[in-house]
Amino acid sequence: MAESRAWLSGQGLVRPQQGRMLAGVCQGIARRYGMPVFLVRVLTVVAALAGVGLVAYPAAWVLIPNEKAAGS
Numbered sequence: 001m002a003e004s005r006a007w008l009s010g011q012g013l014v015r016p017q018q019g020r021m022l023a024g025v026c027q028g029i030a031r032r033y034g035m036p037v038f039l040v041r042v043l044t045v046v047a048a049l050a051g052v053g054l055v056a057y058p059a060a061w062v063l064i065p066n067e068k069a070a071g072s
Contacts, residue, residue, distance in 0.1 A: 005065040023061045
C-alpha cells in the first residue's frame with residue numbers, strides 16, 4: 001500500500017489539509033484535475049446513490065495520502 005500512496009502523491013493526487021468536508025478526497029481530486037470541487041462532490045453523491053461510491057470513496061480515502069504525509 002505504501003507504493004500505491006507514493007505513486008499517487010507523485011501524480012499530484014493528495015488529500016489537502018485545508019478545504020476538507022470529510023476526508024479531503026473530493027478536494028484532492030478537484031485540485032489534481034482542475035475541476036470545481038462542488039462538481040466532484042455532486043458526482044460523488046450520485047456515485048454513492050448508484051452504489052459505486054459506497055466502495056470507491058472509502059477506497060480513495062485509504063489510498064490517497066494526506067498532503068502533509070505526501071512529502072514524507
